[in-house]
Amino acid sequence: MKKIIITGVTGQDGSHMADYLLQNTNDAIIAGVRRLSVKNHENIKHLVTNDRFKLVDLDVTDNENTSSLIEKEKPDFFINFAANSFVGSSWDMPVNHMETNAMAVLYQLTSIAKHCPQCRYYNAGSSEEFGDVISNPQDENHPLRPRSPYGASKASARHIVKVYRDSFNLFAVQGWLFNHEGTRRGIDFVTRKISNGIAKLKKALEIDEVLKFSHPKPKLPVLELGNMSAKRDWSDAEDFVEGVWLMLNNTKPKNYVLASGETHSIRDFVKECLNQANIKYLNSGEGEEEKFTTEDGRIIVKVNKEFYRPAEVSTLTGNPTLAEKELGWKRKTDFNGLVKKMYKNDLSLLDK
8 A cells, every 4th residue: 555645735726636646556655734724624524534645733834744644655656735825925925935835835745855766746737827927728838927926936836846867767757737726726716716606696696586576686696706818727636636647657757737638717606506507697887897787787797907917917828638648638517517517516505
């Protein structure tokens, strides 16, 4: 039985990775979680009774803590999903992003090189590293041009991974994971904010129908978003963990882009979510004046300029051709399927 350390296991990617490995291998999962006064274990509550799943305290920004764990366990694989991954907050917390997303990688690789150089290492990269893109779609050869402290922290980590791979002959990789969402995505992320907001709107409209003869009409919850013209390449997070495992079991350490190759705007995500909810709407205005209304004119989605970022990344589109050809990886869920899955999940949570 091999040992696999996963950091960030309470988050979306880490929890899906644990699920995938417990279902597809016979290995032991050592799950690193940061100690909090109020635990946030919702994504892994179904795993805690599994004999092959062990929770350990781990703060990735603590070098001593990281080194002690790696020296003790001497893992065969180390998968680092721990990160401060909310791009919008990275301008308010740039140092924290650099410590969590870059320095932590340095601590991990230094300890692996010292205590278990045979360990295969993966660090989660991001499409935000490409930032101010110069060509579409972006593949493994596109230069790194980050536009946020978050993107810069991930780009820095990428260089650290390469330096340690070249210097100590480690099997260390960092894949570019384009936007990947799902039912375990945090509520502050725009896609989950939309699916949750439209589910709440659906429930409000059901009540509205019961009270349709009342005057004035009841107010509806309003979803506030930033730049609705921003375009991203969205996939299902559950499809990506398989790609990560394929990278780790490749014949040689090599970085790959995981993406759909399709681009959709925030506006597209809103429209598809409204369609999935069978909510009729009108879309009007441009820029900060753009809004979605019900057919009787009540606002349900509007732009709030406070959600604009200091430096926007307008378009990101990944080219997954190399991963598909060399790893045999292929995503299973398309854009509409992802939106439907997220909306239905949030609607069911409200029902509960």
